[in-house]
Amino acid sequence: MPKLPAKIPQWTVVSVDWDDASSHSGAYVVSKFLATYKVVRRRTCGYVLRYDKNVIITAETDDRDTDIPDQECENITAIPMAMVRGIKVLK
Numbered sequence: 001m002p003k004l005p006a007k008i009p010q011w012t013v014v015s016v017d018w019d020d021a022s023s024h025s026g027a028y029v030v031s032k033f034l035a036t037y038k039v040v041r042r043r044t045c046g047y048v049l050r051y052d053k054n055v056i057i058t059a060e061t062d063d064r065d066t067d068i069p070d071q072e073c074e075n076i077t078a079i080p081m082a083m084v085r086g087i088k089v090l091k
Contacts, residue, residue: 002086008051013091015045016056018083044077045090054081 008014020040046058060074 002084004081004084004087005089008048008056008087008089010048010050012048012089013046014048014056014058015043015088015090016058016079016084017086018042018044018079019085021083041085044079046075046077049076052081055079056081056084056087 018041020042022040044058044060046060048056049059050057055078057076057078059076
């Protein structure tokens with residue numbers, strides 16, 4: 001497990017590198033699937049909504065140039081801490 005920050009305040013902007021435990025549907029021969037499976041490494045950037053020992057939840061923002069403050073976000077991503085490989089505080 002990589003060394004991660006003990007605390008990250010809400011609304012801090014972060015970049016999170018994590019392994020995606022993506023699922024596959026359909027019929028597979030297990031031995032062939034396991035022989036060819038590769039972990040998908042993801043990077044998510046956004047505002048921290050929640051950070052604890054179990055999960056980090058981030059919210060991406062709308063990037064439109066406007067004077068109206070954002071009242072909604074584009075995507076919310078919940079990442080189990082067991083999948084996190086690194087966190088970089090951006091702001």
